[in-house]
Amino acid sequence: MLTERRATILGLVVREYVQTAEPVSSKALVDRRGLDVSSATVRNEMARLEDEGYITHPHTSAGRIPSDLGYRTYVQSLMAEEPVGAEEQRTITHQLHQVGGGLEDWLSLTATILAGAVGNVAVVTRPRTVTAGRLRHLQLVELNADTALLVAVMDDGRLRQRLVPLRTPATQAELQERAARLNARLAAADGPGARALAADLVDVDDASTARAAAELIEEHRGAEETYLDGLSRALRQPEFADPDRMLDAVARLQTYRLRTLLEGAADALPGETRVVIGSEMAADEMQDWSVVIARYGDPESAGTVAVVGPTRMAYERTIPRVRYIASLMGQLLRDMR
């Protein structure tokens, strides 16, 4: 059982260790954290905490470091979140409004801001519809006599393009008509649907364009856009002082590897913030890592914001900041519509 005093000590151990990255000694807690018991008492309590699995020992004559259970308990019941202050909120919103451009620039900027705010790697994904991506609109643009550019606007607002060769040359006006014909037929089609409808078309160019559209829709389904920043800052943390570990971290944080990590939280609701700590991670080669993750957007079209770092993470800072950024993005997304 975790008595109140032991809980206090556990909390202090976590805080101290997160701050200093050095094993925490009983003496350090008494001296620097103002516990009004002697270090011997703290030692006794620490021994109990160790028995119960909340903290561990790197070696006999070293201080204690939190175990994953220790962090979990801390996050769950001991920690007081450090709210995002008015000043910081201003800075963040100000930075967010710096960018004039499209959604991509905005997402990439968000990753940068979040990474800066928490000092770890931040990952942001573009909002996606949960349903299979459907077509919203097609457009054909004349490039030259025998090629046109097919542009598909998807229901989540993303664009896909492809060059389509034309059997018979067509003017822009004719292309426009073809696009109108296809839009009428393929409205809100998904991949297989579009493919089926394409088969019915008699005109060769209509049919090949419809097939190209079907391919675009299918490609779009699988494609996820991920924005990542903060790698080089995160690597400055002492856990990566060893070059092997650093190399490992770089390889691990390649965006395509993070996908699976983030997909695990796809079922979270907007507003909910999840924390996955060390051994709780599905991938067992990520035992030394933690993720704080939140979804933003509507249930129909949602994206992910996450912070990835070593288990020794300032959870009380990270969690509210991930939550804040996620809510901000949800809001901005709604404003856009």
Next chain:
Amino acid sequence: MLTERRATILGLVVREYVQTAEPVSSKALVDRRGLDVSSATVRNEMARLEDEGYITHPHTSAGRIPSDLGYRTYVQSLMAEEPVGAEEQRTITHQLHQVGGGLEDWLSLTATILAGAVGNVAVVTRPRTVTAGRLRHLQLVELNADTALLVAVMDDGRLRQRLVPLRTPATQAELQERAARLNARLAAADGPGARALAADLVDVDDASTARAAAELIEEHRGAEETYLDGLSRALRQPEFADPDRMLDAVARLQTYRLRTLLEGAADALPGETRVVIGSEMAADEMQDWSVVIARYGDPESAGTVAVVGPTRMAYERTIPRVRYIASLMGQLLRDMR
């Protein structure tokens, strides 16, 4: 003066050092590279090479390593390029045809392939027109009663999008007409041109859409798409064994920092391959790095392929591979049109 024998020795020093990453001793050259003189003679020649600035000494009792001048001489006149063999060509083209999707996937795959082929970081940029980006086509897609999606197709085939609020609601058909009106006016406009023409429009929504188009065109001018891969493999090289150096490399190879590096070669012609070695680099914090860089495409629309790595680089492998990939991309780009 670089006598023939000294040139041979310099060449062997470069090759040996590139291979082993260890300072090269006179004995090693005689034993492992089959020089038919004694190590003492090699030592004498090495001393001369050092006087002339082609090689250096880390410390008294260590072997020699090439200086930047040594590498430069090697690349310029001593090296025999290692051609891309038929088998390797097949592998590369095969990999390149793996991807079905759009240009982005294709560029990103190219970076991966090149990085794999040379074991260093590879960077690929999307082809851009040298002239200021001009508009090819506008399209409006209805999203809801008071918002439309404006899609601009630029003359280099890239797309830009933006949401435009509508003063008066419009059907898709009406939006189509508006797009046609604007296309007629803004055909091939650049940013300022579009802005000027927008001012003449009387209809509020026409005008605001035209202004949005002008913004899209201006954004597009500055935007460059860069694809990078091979970081974690490159970091395995012994020059990054020290965590500080590794960290430095990670920070340095952030895509946005590479931009300036690559822009230096924007004036190169397709087919030409440039090599910039260590101190020849404009940025003086990149003294330990080399870049092999080539342009691909037409003079009107060209992109960049590059390999970035430590000065100790297998130039005879890297240069022909960068050249090969660049020519391949040029070809594929032409086929696409």
Next chain:
DNA sequence: GTTAGCACTCTCGCCCCGAGAGTGCTAACA
């Protein structure tokens, strides 16, 4: 001009060792 020989230099890995930090335990105390 080439080469054998040799003294000299510098690095690198290893061991050793003492200082320091922390713990666990015991015994005394409230």
Next chain:
DNA sequence: TGTTAGCACTCTCGGGGCGAGAGTGCTAAC
């Protein structure tokens, strides 16, 4: 029974010393 002082014990860490090994530069002979 809980708390605390005291102390022995353990483990890490950094520095110094040292010998082996690798290479060079120089000299003298060929």
